[in-house]
Amino acid sequence: MTTRTEQESRRGAAVRGVPPKTAPKTGPRRPGVPHQSKPIPRSRPDGPETSGPSAGQERARPALKRRPSRGRQRAPFVLLVVGLMCGGLMSLLLLNVVLAQDSNTAANLRKEIEVARQANEDAKLVNETNMGPGPVADQAEMQGQHRDWGKPNVLTEAGADTSQVDQGR
Numbered sequence: 001m002t003t004r005t006e007q008e009s010r011r012g013a014a015v016r017g018v019p020p021k022t023a024p025k026t027g028p029r030r031p032g033v034p035h036q037s038k039p040i041p042r043s044r045p046d047g048p049e050t051s052g053p054s055a056g057q058e059r060a061r062p063a064l065k066r067r068p069s070r071g072r073q074r075a076p077f078v079l080l081v082v083g084l085m086c087g088g089l090m091s092l093l094l095l096n097v098v099l100a101q102d103s104n105t106a107a108n109l110r111k112e113i114e115v116a117r118q119a120n121e122d123a124k125l126v127n128e129t130n131m132g133p134g135p136v137a138d139q140a141e142m143q144g145q146h147r148d149w150g151k152p153n154v155l156t157e158a159g160a161d162t163s164q165v166d167q168g169r
Contacts, residue, residue, distance in 0.1 A: 129135065137147075
């Protein structure tokens with residue numbers, strides 16, 4: 001909804017910027033107001049003196065206000081949009097690279113953990129194999145301890161004295 005100002009409605013102008021259509025004025029003039037004629041163009045002090053109707057034709061029209069073209073108005077906005085899109089693309093690429101590095105690091109750590117777990121299992125197997133009765137006896141013989149087959153050492157619940165009768169039976 002648009003509203004007209006008082007002056008626009010008096011002039012009959014529908015749109016701003018469009019010169020109003022002037023109709024010849026009719027009616028009596030106000031008394032005491034002389035008729036104004038067109039001003040006579042004055043010569044410039046630095047230019048040649050001319051007078052008459054040809055002087056008005058030589059004069060250039062006053063320069064109209066130049067509006068910046070639409071292309072100039074859109075250029076900063078287009079550059080801004082293109083810059084934002086490029087920045088977003090670069091940040092996505094950087095994020096993708098960082099995530100790829102993290103996934104590679106995680107995969108390497110999983111492999112190292114698996115290798116360490118396998119080495120731990122191998123060490124346990126070797127330890128259990130070496131702690132069996134045969135390897136322990138072999139190691140004892142290598143250290144100078146020999147089996148005593150002449151006097152067996154039998155352990156009972158009664159203790160070291162085997163001559164006593166076990167009360168539990």
